[in-house]
Amino acid sequence: MSQKNGEGAPVAQEKINTDIVTLTRFLTEEQSKHKEATGDFTLLCHALQFSFKSIAYYIRRASLINLSGLAGSSNSTGDDQKKLDVIGNDIFVAAMRTSGKCRLLVSEEEEKCLVFDENPKARYAVVCDPIDGSSNLDAGVSVGTIFGIFRLAEGSQGKQEELLLPGSELVASGFTMYGASAQLVITMKGGNVNGFTMDNALGEFILTHPDMKMPKSRAIYSVNEGNSLYWQEEVKEYFNSLKYPIEKSGKPYSARYIGSMVADAYRTLLYGGIFAYPADKKSPKGKLRILYECAPMAMVFENAGGQAVNSRMERMLTVVPEHIHDRSGIFMGSYDEVQKVIDVHKKHGH
Template identity: 35%
Template sequence: MAQSPINPSPSPSTAPSPNPSSPNPSSPNPSSSNPSIDTSTNSYQPATDGLGRDSMTLSQHVLQQLNNFGPDAQDLSAIMNRIAFAGKLVSRRLTRAGLVEDALGFTGRQNIQGESVKKMDSYANDVFISVFQQSGLVCRLVSEEMDDIYYMPESCSISRYTLLYDPIDGSSNVDINLNVGSIFALRRQQGDDTDQTGADLLTPGHEQLVAGYILYGPSTVFVYSIGKGVHSFTLDPSLGEFILSSENIQIPEHGPNYSLNEGNMWQWEESFRDYIRYVHRHEVYSGRYSGALVGDFHRILMQGGVFLYPGTTKNPAGKLRLLYESAPLAFLAEQANGKATTGDHSVLDVKPDHIHMRTPLIIGSREDVALVESFIQGRKLEQPPAPLGVSSI
């Protein structure tokens, strides 16, 4: 568990900026004082449509999405702003990673999965902790980099939310300046969790309120859904704001990209080897694999195709963690008319048995996921259905 989270600067106020076109309440209202003025006669008409799109910030968009969401809307909006602020801090660190000390390389310790922890893993994890400490917005944090649930007692008396996240996905790419990302999901706490087991978190992915990711690349991109479509924002460094770049994204029914680590081919079940032989024989497919789940999924989201991380003889349950990797992206995929499966079940139907449970993942365009499933079904032996998910740390 992180012991000494960093202390970033406080997040800028999330209060809406004053509208320069709005009259000052203390000043006379020109319209009311002279009702004979007809503004429709103005010879100049501002290009409101273009300006509105170019200036739609993440904060504004979230508030629109949360309209009629109920009493939770204000808290959810504030939580999203905090996540975005954490993303800005991580993005700033990554852009200077080759210039500052303790940004590259390993920490010398391992996480609960037995993976060596990179310095950026630890930094980004501490950023998320620091951004939410004493915020009163979330009670619990669940992270790939922490063995157990991280409780915030000062917030638990007033907050009913849990943030689950992978602070840096694809951290092996950091030292060579390739894409990495952060994945997150938000869940509402059920019960008091007085025994601090987090048992209420062990529910299927349909229970997620919000899911999204931040992609750190040539530009920093924030993608999210609250169950009303998938939307993408690009960080404008000159403004320090995430600005709307794509709204209501739809994954194409079919795409040309397949993404998986073919170095594991001889550890897969034969059905996946059959699939690879098939795509190798068809020129319409191109292999694209970056080593960062977020980057590969973003390509699939925008262009179509399929990402696969099947189980292997070494890790039958695959490598990806359900609660803060597979389930959030599955939520996004299905909101964007895509599909996500373990090969046997919808990812969003899988009930975890512990917070770090792994699961295989096949995600992307509906037709391309269905093609992979056809190879799996074609190789299946006559046997009882497998249980939902496979537990493995």
């Protein structure tokens, strides 16, 4: 009850939401929608969730205990230290091995595909970049984990060649961004895109962005213009058209480039626009890995209503990697923005 003269004004009541959808609850409810579900996929996702929570914890502590920087550097006494990119990989490997549901694991940090022979009946394969953007860690810039899940064919021999698949074969994909808070974005094949935020007090990922949909267009572009010297003519023409619009009334696009793929992709997913890392004369194949960077991101963007293509303007999800660490150029973002790239390339006969 408020009193006269403004004395003793009522204290704002905090509205407490008691019906919280955690990632664990979300996965359990998803499982119950599929009569044929055995629970294996759900258990695998729980193991993934543990990896993300662990990495988020270590990243928060990193600057305190000198974990940032890259593997191979040593501390003041000359001892080699386990750096975050190595720790992230070790966490992933242990979680997937002990989940009992993962047969194959491809990691950016491992030259070869890891085969878990202790789980011969496991039906899933996981592909991941455990800490994408680790070179930015020392500057406190957001880094992230990108992941994809494949279901192995019946009679799988557990060989890495079985994973040379297009992204259209992914059963689920997503990424976690370790920023001011840990954000997890996940999508299933043909499903919606859902965003979760880590609540450190509860130690749980909470559903905060249900059914994410990208704006159809937005005047923002995200690309490393330092590489423009090496770009193909059509790529230069496209980006120049954004910066120097022909119409008198046209405003130039805003540039936003962080340099951590996950952070740039997450912003593009939320606000719209385009993220690009084109193949160029210096990297004719492109820089980003098809299997565990491009394909999982492309699935997220398509399921959110966007588009993703490679530098040959092929739909990213149809591209088959030649080997597990094969690379590609990529353009992904709002539907209309990616369409503009495709149109410029068509004009050049691509």
